[in-house]
Amino acid sequence: MKSELVLPAPAKLNLFLHITGRRPDGYHALQTLFQFLDYGDELGFTLQDSLALECNLPELVNDDNLILKAARLLQQETGTQQGARIRLDKRLPMGGGVGGGSSDAATTLLGLNALWDLQLSEERLAELGLQLGADVPVFVRGSAAFAEGVGEILTPAHPPEYWYLVLVPDCHVNTVKMYAHGDLTRDTPAIKVCAALETYEEQRRQNRLHNDFEPLVRRLYPEVESCIRLLDNVPNSSIGRAMMSGSGACVFVPFASREQAESAKATISSDSGSDIEAFIARGVNTSPLHSTLHRRQAVHQLEACST
């Protein structure tokens, strides 16, 4: 039986997000700090003649799925005739602002590049990824980063790797609609990359970080507003205030340890008496996708040495 290449597709958080302008093509100029979470979807890749996608959520199996788009883009780019059975175990909330679809696309680009032995550089894969979505390049590069442009100009960053309690409000926020909304703030002054990175932790401690989507999304989606209030008002040992990721809906709050995040999660579910979906994950500056691929490469090198 052919073996399956199993790879993670981690979530991301936007630790802050500024919209600094709108380009002539309608896309928005951003400045944002991306960090990965050690939590996400799982993909499995097995060689076969044709392309096929399987998923625990059957409604995600369609031609618009970014996984199939990424696989076809690689076939077009390289002319390869190879195919694959791709298994998606979907765990990340959709329309959650944690980049699930984009991460799946990036894992597919890196996974099939390895499975089909295409030898494309990470730089080329990031360029291909940008054709699929503005959030794909950071997942391809695999390093926490300060991002500019539409999110593709990346400067590696090393924010503290806190534990996060992430609440998943019971609503889907449509990214395209939020970017198009008349009330969105689009004129946050641009900051210098070195200043942004040097002062990040101090700004965070002083609760001075912000996400330009947040006021609009809180106003339009009461579910998001109430999750942020819940995180800010329930007594807990968080080390900062709650913020929203991307264009929403997920909101997150940092803790110094997993235990503290677990205990806040328990307090929130008992005090609020609600069953809001939540998960705990660690912020990591190297993508779990890249850690897995590096381990796999090291094992292959060891095997090659011992034969």
Ligand SMILES: C[C@](O)(CO)[C@H](O)COP(=O)(O)OP(=O)(O)OC[C@H]1O[C@@H](n2ccc(N)nc2=O)[C@H](O)[C@@H]1O
């Ligand atoms: C909100 C974020 O998640 C922050 O990281 C991203 O900016 C969204 O990235 P994404 O979901 O990968 O977005 P894409 O799939 O590339 O674009 C969807 C739509 O969002 C709008 N869009 C996206 C990114 C951007 N910098 N400006 C935009 O105006 C465009 O109308 C675009 O047609």
Ligand SMILES: Nc1ncnc2c1ncn2[C@@H]1O[C@H](COP(=O)(O)OP(=O)(O)OP(=O)(O)O)[C@@H](O)[C@H]1O
């Ligand atoms: N593999 C995929 N997984 C999830 N959604 C996908 C996928 N491929 C395409 N989509 C489509 O993309 C939409 C948004 O998905 P996603 O989960 O990436 O949103 P998001 O977390 O808000 O992303 P972002 O933070 O990049 O704005 C979904 O509603 C779905 O229609």
